[in-house]
Amino acid sequence: MQILPAWCPPHTIRDIHIIPFARTHKRGIQMKTPPGEGPAGPDKKRDELIGKVLVTNNLIQYQDGTVASRMIVFKKAGTITLFAFDEGEGLSEHSAPFDAILAVTDGKAEVSIAGKPFTVGSGEMIIMPANIPHAVQAKQRFKMTLTMIRE
Numbered sequence: 001m002q003i004l005p006a007w008c009p010p011h012t013i014r015d016i017h018i019i020p021f022a023r024t025h026k027r028g029i030q031m032k033t034p035p036g037e038g039p040a041g042p043d044k045k046r047d048e049l050i051g052k053v054l055v056t057n058n059l060i061q062y063q064d065g066t067v068a069s070r071m072i073v074f075k076k077a078g079t080i081t082l083f084a085f086d087e088g089e090g091l092s093e094h095s096a097p098f099d100a101i102l103a104v105t106d107g108k109a110e111v112s113i114a115g116k117p118f119t120v121g122s123g124e125m126i127i128m129p130a131n132i133p134h135a136v137q138a139k140q141r142f143k144m145t146l147t148m149i150r151e
Contacts, residue, residue, distance in 0.1 A: 046072055056105045060084045062141055067091070078149040085109070085138035093135040100128045100148045107142030111135070 049059075049072055060070045060082040067089045073080040078098075082105075093112070102111060103125035111118045111126055113134045120126050122142075128134045130151075136144075 081146045084143045087141050090137035093133045095131050095133050098130050098150050102126050103145045105143045107140050109142050110137040110139050
């Protein structure tokens with residue numbers, strides 16, 4: 001089973017996943033999605049991306065008042081997911097059982113790891129260690145790539 005961060009389950013619009021209630025909450029809920037369901041399930045459109053030169057910021061678009069996500073790689077070894085955060089949106093504090101690499105591709109993100117704040121701008125990345133609480137906040141619109149490596 002895949003363990004999702006502390007945001008509500010996404011609704012799928014084509015191959016883009018919309019997170020309707022992704023505003024930062026004081027307390028998140030950890031949810032599990034069975035294999036083959038939700039964003040982790042089979043996605044034929046992901047196969048269409050293989051073997052092509054891709055422009056990262058063209059693969060996901062901003063959505064007013066929400067966080068959009070698109071998983072482009074889903075393997076046993078890990079995942080790569082693109083996110084587009086509208087201003088004021090965020091992912092509440094949570095932890096993951098494996099390291100996660102957050103790379104900003106447009107704008108700036110406010111990231112906290114174990115309560116320590118960081119500003120990560122376009123072209124920069126930060127590694128969020130396994131089992132350490134972290135959160136992401138959009139002081140302005142931004143896009144990011146999240147790479148999770150499973151052990």
